[in-house]
Amino acid sequence: MDAIETVLAMLLAVVASAYLVRLLPVGVPLPLVQIGLGFWIAAFSTHGIALDPEFFFLLFLPPLLFLDGWRIPKTGLLRDKTVILELALGLVIFTVIGAGLLIHLLIPAMPMPVAFALAAIVSPTDPIAVSAIAARTPIPKRLMHILEGESLLNDASGLVCFRFAVLAATTGAFSLASATLSFVWLVVGGISMGVTVTAGITWIQRWLTSHFGEPPGSPILVNLLMPFGAYLAAEHVHASGILAAVAAGIAMSYVELSGHAHAATRIQRSAVWDTVQFSLNGVMFVLLGEQLPHILKGARASLEDVGHVNSWWLVLYAFAISFGLMALRFIWVWATLRLTLYKKSRMGEEMERPHWRLLLAMSLAGVRGAITLAGVMTLPLLLPDGREFPARDLTIFLASAVILISLVAASIGLPRLLHGMEFPDEPHEQQEEDRAREVAANAAIAAIERAQIDLMSTSTEPDLYPQAAGRVIALYRHRLVEHAEHDEGRRFRKMDNAEKDLRMAALAAERKAIYNLARHGHISDEISRKLVREVDLSEARFR
The missing domain is CATH 1.10.287 (Helix Hairpins)
Structure with a gap:
């Protein structure tokens, strides 16, 4: 099977995973199914896919981060900004320091900068993986908003820390003053570039549309290219392309509020982005499964370099790091909650103490996924002097294992922790x-x-x-x-739901009749497509 056939097989696996997850027992997350299918592809493939780290980073991260920034609920983000910042910035730094020291203690032969790079890349959480679990597990809506906001910002902070750690590993030098200045420029330059690119492209697009009209499909293609433009522009001036993609997405959410886009464009654009998000996330997890045999082989070789022969040490390292991350997250959540309660009590404000099961759920919900995978794959193959990057395969394996363990732990633990709880x-x-x-x-x-x-x-x-x-x-x-208010309003809502059921039945019959006329040649295909589209739009509204 050549490379093109392997890519097509991976895309087919993403499609198949969406159906397989519905056949498996409740609680099995979609990413685990995709990883298993990728591993199955690797077993029947004559050769794997050789990944270029920079290409992998550019292909996957900008659109995913852009879409996260675009779709994150802004109201929830602003309402819980203190909690989100504590998790997205404070917890990331706490995790990088704590997990970095733990990893170096477990594997003394792994250079300290590489240990901190591994800690940094496993610090960001993945909302897509949590959403896959939340689809079958009741998670409070506000908790989901906090997790989404955290993942939006900790992607950037974790990847920036990862970048500094890799730089220290490749150059052998680290200056706190230089790192601080670089960090400030990365943040300010990245955010500025993201907002500027979105505003500039939007202005040019509106000017062209007002003077020459809007070609079909053109706005959607421009929208798809926007995150790549923001990312590349920021990287060109040595700012953070990661933050540029996030800022471009947030800016796009405000551009959307202007209402200049046509209704048909908005509908088509939403469908296209849903497909892109599903495809990119799915391919990344399938790719992880496809790379697992090669990663495991390289990790075994790295294990010999650090003084161990038994492969079970890999399992021990993976579980120790995973449980260490959960413990660090629980400590941070508990400590910040206690601090918040203390501040509220000093101010004379009453605050309901969250249930202990919610604290544990918050710790388990720190699932790692696409961002961790995309980031760790960008580790350089060689150092500037031509030597291999130290413990690269072991680092990739441990990051991949953390993804798997966090997914399994959340899919098993969250339903049991939250079962029977009533949320306001x-x-x-x-x-x-x-x-x-x-x-x-x-x-x-x-x-x-x-x-x-x-x-x-x-x-x-x-x-x-x-x-x-x-x-x-x-x-x-x-x-x-x-x-309307109170009981009358509830009555009319029930009546409205009943009306929707009747309308759905009518629309299904309407669509069936149109298709029947087209099959027998009574109307043309063009007319049937037009009429069916009107029915589909009506159905989408009621759904």
Whole structure:
């Protein structure tokens, strides 16, 4: 099987994993299935895929970080900013120092900078892996927002620490003053480049659209290229491409609020990005499984270099580092919670003490995944003097093992920890949604009334518009009544759900009838596609 066939097999494995995970017992996370399929591909492949670290980093990280920044809930990010910053910055530094010392203590022959590089690359958490577990395990919505915000920022902080550790390993020198200045430039330059690239591309795109129109598919392609542009621009000025991609995504979320994109573009763009995210995350885990035999072989060779012959030492190292990371995370979460409670009590504020099971769940939810894998694969093959990078294969193996162990621990532990717990509702979110629907419906009714007058004055059949306006306004009136207060509001919501069920049945019958007409040649394929798209958009709205 040549390289192209291997890549196609990996993409097919990503597709197959989505179906296999539905057949397996509840609790088996999707990334584990993808890793297993990758290992199976390696068993039947004549040769593996030789990875270029820089190419791997550029291909996978910018779009994933960009999308994380774009889709992260900004309200939750700002509301819990203190907790998120404590986890994304303080916990990362605490983990790098604690885990780095632990790794060097376990493996004295591993150079200290390499130990800190391994600690840095396993410090970021992965929201995609947690989401895969959360799909089958009830996790409080606010806790998920905190985990998402943490992963968004600790990707950048962990990878920046990783970059400094690798630099120290390759050059043999480390200056705190120089590192501090470099860190400041990496942060400021990276964020500035990300925002600038997004703003510049958006302005150019709007100018071109206003003067020449919008070619089909062009805005989506530009949007896909944006994270790569931000990343490369930042790297060109020696700033952090990682932070540039994140900042570009956050800036894009604010650009989206301007509402300049066409509705069809937004729908298609969302579908394209969902596919890109699913494909890139899936390929990364399949690739991890495909690389495991080679990684394991290299790790055994590195094990001999550090003075051990028995391969079981690899298992011992992997579990020791994994449980060390969980312990460090638990200590940090417990300590910061105690500090927060103390500050609140000093200020005279009451704060509900979280259940101990939530603290353990927070520790287990620190699942490592795509970012750790992408980062560790970028370790240089050679030092500047031509020698092999010390313990490279062992480092990659241990990072891969931490990913596997954290996934298994979370998939087994989280359902058991959170089983039977009752989580408080988020009433403010429902209130915000109801308020937004009410304001939007009133704006729509006012616009319909104005448009009715304008259209009646220019139309040759003005009598049509009062009746048409009445029908459209009735839909919005129903929406206003639907979100009334207290018991009446709940009753109308139940009625609305019943109406949705009936509409879904009607849309399915409508689509079936259209396809039946097309199959028998009563309408053309073009007309059938147009009508089915209208039905699909209606169904998407009700789903």
